[in-house]
Amino acid sequence: MxxxxxxxxxxxxxxxxxxxxxxxxxxxxxxxxxxxxxxxxxxxKIWSIKDEGFLCEWGPNGFLDSKPWTLELCDQLGIRERLLRSDDNARKRYIFSEGVLHRLPENGPMFLKSKLISWPGKLRLSGEMFIAPKRDGEDETLADFGRRRLGAEALDKLIAPMVSGIFAGDPETMSLKSCFPRIQQLEEEHGGLIKAMIKLAKQKKKEIREGKQVASAAGPGGVLTSFHDGIQELxxxxxxxxxxxxxxxxxxxxxxxxxxxxxxxxxxxxxxxxxxxxxxxxxxxxxxxxxxxxxxxxxxxxxxPYAPMNVICFGYEREKIVHSLDGFGYLIPRKEGCSTLGTLWDSSIFPNRAPEGKVLLRSMMGGATNPGAIELSDAEVRARTLADLNATMGISAEPDFVRIFRHPQAIPQxxxxxxxxxxxxxxxxxxxxxxxxxxxxxxxxxxxxxxxxxxxxxxxxxxxxxxxx
CATH class of the missing domain: 3.50.50.60 (FAD/NAD(P)-binding domain)
Structure with missing residues (x-):
């Protein structure tokens, strides 16, 4: 044996x-x-902690259902029927820029109306289809890719926050080929991202007419999925x-x-x-x-290398929060000068994350661009998080519940x-x-x-x- x-x-x-x-x-x-x-x-790093009626995720809070592997594992384990899809309102995601929470546009009309990107930035973005493709197979940083194809403003307000939200990473060092291989593939195959989206959308419509099951043409997509008592059930x-x-x-x-x-x-x-x-x-x-x-x-x-991360869970009485909390949460571009990378509205994403009449917010602090945050005291982490929540959402009340989880080596880079x-x-x-x-x-x-x-x-x-x- x-x-x-x-x-x-x-x-x-x-x-x-x-x-x-x-x-x-x-x-x-x-x-x-x-x-x-x-x-x-x-x-x-999967650990769902129930404390005073709040369900805090020590690490990841779920998986996207756009790829089959975890869903198939749940089938094999006999727990597929216990899966919990995130609330439909959690599709709304925000970026904090210039003192305002801007909803991320999900289509062309929303993009044109959005004030997140300036008109010069929008023109630069739409000019992406005229940028010559890079097909030498060599790796490049996400920042170099963003500046080359989409412009500096899109890099600062869209790409960099996304990289910090997913990888806790620095776009100036992260690899396009390894982090987002599909994006590199789209440029090589179709000559650019907009060209790829147009071609894939046409292909999708054709396959739908033929009665085929198709995935989203715009990217990986998917719905964040977990369980009633947290992802630790997996x-x-x-x-x-x-x-x-x-x-x-x-x-x-x-x-x-x-x-x-x-x-x-x-x-x-x-x-x-x-x-x-x-x-x-x-x-x-x-x-x-x-x-x-x-x-x-x-x-x-x-x-x-690994990036460090503090995860800060704040629980509040719902009546203390003026903001609607209608969505997934928000990310913060580095240029805004905040201590946190962003905050998830956990109790809006999944049920059973906070007691009746209360809400749970989960903020991230640190990452590759702010590694020193892992050394801050609990009091300083709490104070800086509260200052950011005040700046982004107008929250001035002290939280009723606080838990701080520290990950000195959180996410591989x-x-x-x-x-x-x-x-x-x-x-x-x-x-x-x-x-x-x-x-x-x-x-x-x-x-x-x-x-x-x-x-x-x-x-x-x-x-x-x-x-x-």
Whole structure:
């Protein structure tokens, strides 16, 4: 029987274990899976905390239903019927600019009426279809792409806030190819974004006439989806379906070669031998574990930076908030000089996030452009968050409920050169048969991406086992 050790019991590690067991049963293959988690709880950065009637998400608050992988996982777990789509009003998203919350335009007429972008900025944006495409295949930063195709104002007010909202990243360093590969593909294939949208819209209409099911022509889209009691239900449900052993408080200090397989040395003493090791740990943790195994591998994974983040949950009596809270929330361009990156109106997005008559707001502070925020005291974080809520929404009342969650290494940053680094990692792993990597440090930070990557690594492991005979 082949022993497979999976390091990390977040969504990636748990999904990998579940996918491997399903495939092994289908192939009538005996495997012994052991999932090793450093902390004393499962779920990684997924953690739905119920406190005083408020439901606070420590990390991500859901996934988009535009990709199939998490939905398929929910089917396999038997929890599809428990999924909760976000409120329709949560489609409304805002940008705070020049002292005003502007709703993000969703179509041409809304774009023309919006005061978020000036008329010179709108003209520059609409001129995108006349900009020559870049087809050399070379990577570029999101900022360079934005300035080149859409103009400086669109970069500052649209692209940069989006990058901070998704990645907590800096557009001046983030990779277009790795963060938004579809956008690079649209430019290469169609010559520009507007040209691509026109062609895809025509294709969509044609397919609709032919009775085909089609996705949105405008991009990934999708509806934010979770559960009544929070997104932790996804990892909890996955963990209950894993038949192998799951050990908590089982941190790995080193991964070493032994007899054609591996020896895992635990923090505090003890070892575990395994023929196959799958790391679903963060890149910085993997770099520590692989010291002594392969210096090149350690250096490659250690080059993946992480952005810190404070997550601040404020609960209020609804009557203390003048704002309608009709929408998803807002992002703040860096030039506005605020401390927070933006705020989600959590109790407007999903039910059961606040007690009756109360609301829950969740603000983000830090990221790659403000890493020092992680060092601020709780009192300073609270004061700066309240100042921003006053500036953006006119909230002057003190919150009735406050919880601050700190993530010193919150989100991996796909900086320019990330794709080349992944290629070098793939090549290096060829010389370390039996070692596999998954997790959000490599091929996508979203929950869908983690589930997909886990399924792919499970398939590669099964192929390797089949090749052994």
């Amino acid at each position: 082949t022993r497979i050790a999976i390091i990390g019991a977040g969504l990636s590690g748990l999904t990998t274990a579940f996918a491997l067991e399903q495939r092994a049963r289908a192939a009538d293959l005996d495997i012994d899976i052991v999932v090793l988690e450093k902390k004393d709880r499962l779920g990684g 990892t909890d449900s996955t963990a209950t379906k894993v038949r192998g052993e799951i050990r908590k408080a089982a941190g790995i200090e080193r991964i070493l070669r032994k007899n054609g397989g591996f020896e895992l040395r635990f923090e505090g003493g003890g070892t575990l031998d395994a023929e196959i090791v799958i790391s679903a740990a963060p890149a910085h943790a993997l770099a520590e574990m692989t010291q002594g195994l392969d210096d090149d591998l350690t250096e490659l994974v250690n080059e993946i 796909y900086v320019v050169g990330h794709a080349k680094r992944l290629a070098a990692l793939d090549e290096k792993l060829q010389s370390l048969p039996g070692l596999y990597l998954t997790g959000n440090a490599f091929y996508g930070i979203g929950l869908n991406d983690c589930v997909h990557a886990s399924q792919q690594v499970a398939e590669r492991v099964m192929q390797a086992l089949a090749a052994r005979g």
